[in-house]
Amino acid sequence: MNTQAIREVPARLQEQFKGLPKQVLKVAKGMLVPAVAVLIFLLLWAGTAKNIQTSLGELPGPVQVWEQTGNLLMEHQAERQREAAFIARQVERNAQRLAEDPNAEVRIRSYAGIPTFIDQIITSLLTVATGFVIASVIAIPVGILCGMSATLYSALNPLIQIFKPVSPLAWLPLVTMVVSALYISDDPMFSRSFVNSAITVTLCCLWPTIINTTVGVTSVSKDLLNVSRVLRLGWFTKTVKIVLPSAMPMMFTGMRLSLGIGWMVLIAAEMLAQNPGLGKFVWDEFQNGSSQSLARIMVAVFAIGLVGFALDRGMLMLQRRVSWDKSAILR
Amino acid sequence: MGYLHIDHVSISFDTDHGPLKVLDGIDLRVDKGEFVSLIGHSGCGKSTVLNIVAGLLQSTTGGVLLDNREVDEPGPDRAVVFQNQSLLPWLSVYDNVRLAVDTVFKRSKSRQQRHEWTLHNLELVHMSHALDRRPDEISGGMKQRVGIARALAMEPKVLLMDEPFGALDSLTRTHMQDSLMEIQNELGNTVIMITHDVDEAVLLSDRIVMMTNGPEAKVGEILSINLPRPRDRLALADDPHYNHYRAMVLKFLHKRHAKPDVPKPLQGRIASRLKVVG
Numbered sequence: 001m002n003t004q005a006i007r008e009v010p011a012r013l014q015e016q017f018k019g020l021p022k023q024v025l026k027v028a029k030g031m032l033v034p035a036v037a038v039l040i041f042l043l044l045w046a047g048t049a050k051n052i053q054t055s056l057g058e059l060p061g062p063v064q065v066w067e068q069t070g071n072l073l074m075e076h077q078a079e080r081q082r083e084a085a086f087i088a089r090q091v092e093r094n095a096q097r098l099a100e101d102p103n104a105e106v107r108i109r110s111y112a113g114i115p116t117f118i119d120q121i122i123t124s125l126l127t128v129a130t131g132f133v134i135a136s137v138i139a140i141p142v143g144i145l146c147g148m149s150a151t152l153y154s155a156l157n158p159l160i161q162i163f164k165p166v167s168p169l170a171w172l173p174l175v176t177m178v179v180s181a182l183y184i185s186d187d188p189m190f191s192r193s194f195v196n197s198a199i200t201v202t203l204c205c206l207w208p209t210i211i212n213t214t215v216g217v218t219s220v221s222k223d224l225l226n227v228s229r230v231l232r233l234g235w236f237t238k239t240v241k242i243v244l245p246s247a248m249p250m251m252f253t254g255m256r257l258s259l260g261i262g263w264m265v266l267i268a269a270e271m272l273a274q275n276p277g278l279g280k281f282v283w284d285e286f287q288n289g290s291s292q293s294l295a296r297i298m299v300a301v302f303a304i305g306l307v308g309f310a311l312d313r314g315m316l317m318l319q320r321r322v323s324w325d326k327s328a329i330l331r
Numbered sequence: 332m333g334y335l336h337i338d339h340v341s342i343s344f345d346t347d348h349g350p351l352k353v354l355d356g357i358d359l360r361v362d363k364g365e366f367v368s369l370i371g372h373s374g375c376g377k378s379t380v381l382n383i384v385a386g387l388l389q390s391t392t393g394g395v396l397l398d399n400r401e402v403d404e405p406g407p408d409r410a411v412v413f414q415n416q417s418l419l420p421w422l423s424v425y426d427n428v429r430l431a432v433d434t435v436f437k438r439s440k441s442r443q444q445r446h447e448w449t450l451h452n453l454e455l456v457h458m459s460h461a462l463d464r465r466p467d468e469i470s471g472g473m474k475q476r477v478g479i480a481r482a483l484a485m486e487p488k489v490l491l492m493d494e495p496f497g498a499l500d501s502l503t504r505t506h507m508q509d510s511l512m513e514i515q516n517e518l519g520n521t522v523i524m525i526t527h528d529v530d531e532a533v534l535l536s537d538r539i540v541m542m543t544n545g546p547e548a549k550v551g552e553i554l555s556i557n558l559p560r561p562r563d564r565l566a567l568a569d570d571p572h573y574n575h576y577r578a579m580v581l582k583f584l585h586k587r588h589a590k591p592d593v594p595k596p597l598q599g600r601i602a603s604r605l606k607v608v609g
Contacts, residue, residue, distance in 0.1 A: 223417035226387055229405040231434045231485075241430065245421040324421030324465070 060295035065302070068295040076116035083111040115276050121303060124277030127194055128266045128311075131201025132259050138202075139209035139258070140251065144239075146210065147217020147247065156210075164207040168265040171203045172196065172272050193275040200269040205258035212254025216247030245324060252319040259315055263308045278304055333360030334521060335489055339393035340383055353379050355547040356393070359540060361489075364519045368532040370580065371542030371551075372588070377525045380542075381491050384523065385411050397488055407435045410482035412492040416474040418466040424477050425462040428453055431481045452484040453477070455514055472503035476510070483514070492524040496531065505564065508534060516561055529584070533576045534564060541583045551588055554579055 042062045052059040060068075087108065094106040115123065146153040176196050183195055190198075220243050228238045270279025282300050285293040337359040343350040353376045361367050369377045382388040384395050386405035395402040397409065418427045429449045436445055453459055456476040466474055475495060482490055495511075496504040508531055515522065515535075526532050532539045536556050543551040556576055558567065567573040 221417070223413055223415060224419065226405070226411070226413070227417050227419075229387060230385065230407060230409070230411050231431055232404075232406055233434060237434075242419065245419070248421075 054294065056289055056294055057291045060298060064292075064295040065298045068292060069299050069302075071292075072117040072296065072299060076118045079113050079116045083113060086111045086113075117281065117299075117303075120277050120281045121307065123194075123275065124266060124270065124279070125307070127197045127270070127275060127277055128201055128259075128262050130194075131198040131266070132205055132262045134198070135202040135205045135258060135262070136209055136255060139206045139254070140213055143210045143213025143251070143254070144217055144244070144247070146214040148239075148243070153214060160207055160210060163203075164211075166204075168200045168204050168269050169272065171200050172269055175199045175203070176273065191275075193270075193273045196273040197266060197269040197275040197277070197279075200273070201262045201266050204265040205262035208257035208261065209251070209254040212257070213247060213251045216250025216254075217243055219250070220246045248323045249319070249325045252315070252323060256312060256315045256319070259311055260308065263304075263311055267304060334363040334365075334398060335361040335384070335523075336396040337361075337380070337384065337393075338396060340380070340390040340395065341392045342379060342383065342388065343391045352547050353545055354383075354390075355549050357548075357550055358393075359550060359553075361521060361523065363521055366515060366520075366522045366524070366535060366537045368536040368539045369523065369525045369542060370527060370529070370532050370539055370584070371548065372544055372584065373527060375542050375545040376548040377542060378493055381411075381493050381523060381525055384489065385409050385491050387411075407431070407485040408488045410485040410487035410490055412475070412478050412482045412490070412495045414494045414497050416466070416471075416478040418474055418477055418481075420466050423463050423465055424453065424458060424469070425449060427466070427477055428481045428484050432484050435485045448484060452480040455483065455517075456480040456510065470503075471499050472507060475499065475507060479511070479514075483518070483520075488521065490520045490522045492522065494525050494527070496528075497526075504528075504531070509564070511535065512560075512562060529577055529580045532580060533558075533573060534562060534567065539576075539580060541580065541588075543588050552583055 046061040046063070049059040049061040090108050094108070097104045097106060142156070146156055176192075179192060179195050179199065183192060224242055224246060225238075228242050233241065266277070267279040267282065269275070270277040271283045272279075274280055274283075278300055282297050285296045285300070337357055340354060340357045341352065342354045343352045345351075357380055359367075369380060371377050379388060383390050384397075384402065386402050386409065389403070402409070418424075419430070422430065429445070432440075432445045432449045432452075436448065440448060450459065450462075453462065456479050458473065458476050458480060461469055461473065466477070469477075475498075479495070482492075496507050499507060512535060514520075524535065533556060539554045539556065541551045541554065543549050554576065558570070558572060558576075
């Protein structure tokens with residue numbers, strides 16, 4: 001190829017791509033860099049994993065993890081089919097019994113199979129949601145009050161600062177003992193392990209919401225407060241019409257941080273509390289120690305990461321929906 | 332006795348270096364329907380005067396009487412137009428004004444009347460076309476129009492304007508001044524406006540109150556502007572009276588009370604040191 005031809009290449013390429021709308025090119029460009037980065041990561045992982053021998057065999061690479069993902073999904077489907085069959089058998093049996101004796105007492109017993117990976121993700125989500133909702137219900141009002149009263153803030157601030165850095169692993173034994181002492185019921189609505197995990201999550205995700213709500217409330221623009229003074233707005237109207245909307249973006253920032261922390265904390269809490277969620281899955285696989293265990297734990301790692309990411313995006317979307325400040329950026 | 336009487340108002344603020352007296356015996360009477368401008372160099376305490384009349388600040392000595400009643404707290408009878416508009420960013424243009432209308436006329440107007448009153452005031456400032464826009468979707472000039480509509484909608488006894496057009500570009504500012512004159516001709520409000528724009532002061536005011544430099548700012552001179560209304564800025568540009576008034580204000584600001592380059596206490600210190608050396 002002579003130099004003339006080489007010089008013509010970009011021009012010809014441009015000619016070819018002219019038909020494509022600019023938008024598509026832009027998206028393609030935007031996706032290319034992350035795709036290459038992920039590919040490099042996978043190659044490095046595959047290359048390194050091969051050379052690491054653990055007592056459970058070779059550290060699994062991307063391929064093994066992918067296989068196990070398929071296995072876990074298949075196990076889930078198989079379990080669901082078994083459950084459907086179990087219920088169908090019962091329905092059939094009940095119908096038979098009713099035919100023989102119309103007064104027979106019949107009921108459907110729930111299927112007591114082992115929880116699958118998907119079930120465990122759902123349990124984890126329920127647990128973190130419970131903990132997070134409890135935390136928000138406490139933290140937002142406390143934050144608002146702290147923001148409005150400097151006295152209350154200075155009273156609570158030392159406690160907030162001291163409890164904020166405490167690890168969930170330190171809370172859990174205390175929570176377990178307190179729950180088992182107070183939560184006594186013959187037919188409990190929630191299992192103890194669920195309550196323990198949820199409360200541990202609550203204890204860890206109170207703080208960012210309190211702190212950010214406080215900051216949001218205290219940093220209401222002085223001019224807006226002057227407007228409320230000129231209008232002689234009452235305490236309640238002022239709070240609802242001026243203070244809360246203006247603190248909303250900060251409040252959401254706090255809640256996003258809290259949810260992130262809550263999800264991280266949950267896995268540890270579930271491991272120790274034996275709540276049948278992702279944490280327990282990881283622990284059980286670790287104890288199980290089969291040749292597939294490590295790959296299955298890695299599947300859990302990715303699942304935890306993806307769910308955490310989805311939770312954060314969900315909060316951000318909610319924030320954009322609810323808050324007046326549409327300038328909140330995706331980050 | 333004026334409608335609004337700022338009666339020998341002084342105010343001191345506590346600082347790390349002891350109390351700082353910002354205003355020293357400001358005494359001013361404003362008649363009903365009068366448009367008064369306060370002009371002076373920045374930092375001389377113009378805004379402090381306005382905030383005391385608004386009730387946002389309490390004077391140390393002296394007081395403010397409005398319609399024979401003492402002012403001791405903020406209230407909608409002294410509506411303020413802030414320099415940075417201070418609209419609630421989460422409310423639409425309509426809702427920003429409606430909030431004020433709902434608060435002030437909670438009992439005296441029906442829901443329908445309040446709706447119409449809100450629309451009427453936005454019409455007055457030519458903002459009827461943007462009722463549903465949010466403050467961050469409209470320009471600075473439009474925001475200030477809404478700020479003025481909100482203040483007017485309170486039917487204040489005195490309208491207080493704190494450099495209302497200071498943050499606008501000069502073209503928008505002239506538009507806004509014309510709008511304000513038009514509204515003023517129609518409504519005849521009592522207005523106190525802070526400005527540091529000499530043309531704005533002469534064009535809009537019945538009287539211009541020129542303040543001396545702070546701290547311990549006083550009323551330096553009061554200039555009555557006897558130009559017939561309605562005023563037309565183009566016709567006035569060549570008017571000898573207008574230019575005379577302008578010159579008077581300029582002379583006050585730049586000759587007799589020019590802003591010193593060196594703060595006074597420092598000058599004193601240098602002088603005393605010179606004395607020691609000498």
